Amino acid sequence: MFDFFLNVIGRDMGIDLGTANTLVYVKSKGIILEEPSIVAIIKDKKTILAIGREAKRMVGRTPGNIIAIRPLKDGVIADFETTEKMLRYFIQKVHKNVGFARPRIVICVPSGITPVEKKAVIEATEQAGARAAYIIEEPLAAAIGANLPIDEPTGSMIVDIGGGTSEVAVISLGGIVVSQSLRIGGNEMDESIVYFLKKEHNLLLGERTAEKVKMEIGSAFPLENEEKMEINGRDLVTGLPKTIIITSQQIRKALEKTVNDIVNSIVEVLDETPPELSSDIMKRGIYLAGGGSLLKGITERISRETHCPVFLAEEPLAAVAMGAGKCVEDFTALKRYLRFSK
Secondary structure, three states, X not given: OHHHHHHHHOOOEEEEEOOOEEEEEEOOOEEEEEEEOOEEEEOOOOEEEEEOHHHHOOOOOOOOXXXXXXXXXXXXXXXXXXXXXXXXXXXXXXXXXXXOOOOEEEEEEOOOOOHHHHHHHHHHHHHOOOOEEEEEEHHHHHHHHOOOOOOOOOOEEEEEEOOOOEEEEEEEOOEEEEEEEEOOOHHHHHHHHHHHHHHHHOEEOOHHHHHHHHHHHOEOOOXXXXXXXXXXXXXXXXXXXXXXXXXXXHHHHHHXXXXXXXXXXHHHHHHHOOHHHXXXXXXXXXXXXXXXXXXXXXXXXXXXXXXXXXXXXXXXXXXXXXXXXXXXXXXXXXXXXXXXXX
16 A cells, blocks of 8 residues: 555656666666757657657667757756656656655755756756756766765765766765866767768768767777677668778777867866875776776776776776665655755
8 A cells, every 4th residue: 555655746756867878767766767968859740659768769860850869968958848858758667657656755966057058957967857856966866876975074086987077076075075077978989980981981881880880899998809790781882891800909099089088087177186085996996887987908008097096896887876765765854865846
């Protein structure tokens, strides 16, 4: 009976609303939804055809009257109406389509977003069905999700490399001391691979193939055993299908600028960090979260540039959602990290 009541009013939720993927944490249940932040729309009628995983399967394969779009760009809302519909779909999916479920929602936002962008996230969350919307900055959520001792008077450094943004922050005594928010991430890496192959091989690659190349042979540091991969695309000269073999060295070259920008941001944040906190980071290390942290060799590259030990969070892909979820589980204790919608 109590379970039914919770489902009707809506179980409290933590949402990592990412440019690439959306993860939903439900109180007492954990992360129960992880889907691509993609919506397929019929252009003429402006009606939604598919959302999430089903919509991602359509990317690059749709006829002229259907478009598959990402309603978020660089970690912020680019299409308000579509974002609201996507959020509503995820909320109702979690609550098994109980249309009047109105949960309290903790939603994650990049640390560098403007007040206007923040307001847009809150309004979209409320209009999607939240009875109260709270926001938490992504690096803080990632640090909580990675179990870093953020309340202690010691420095903890978190680097969250997401699809649209990369967040670098030093946290102490429950607050962000120094931070930088870059509007680059995994999507930028995919675009760099597409551009490189277009320029070097006259080969046009699809978005999904570029992501696959990044995941399979992409790297930020020389590999012990360099790899090769066969890829298919369209020859820009003849317009015909074309197959080529590419190496991990070539893809590392394609990714160099994006990786370098992220590493430089980490170095700049360390440079601005008070000496006492810097010494803590030297001892405790830098922690990485987000999908971009799974790029091969990224820990070695950051460690070489910063002279600090670098570690992956226990669940890098889920760290931000887990942080929002911990706020949901212990709302009274962790409410100080949140900002209320009103």
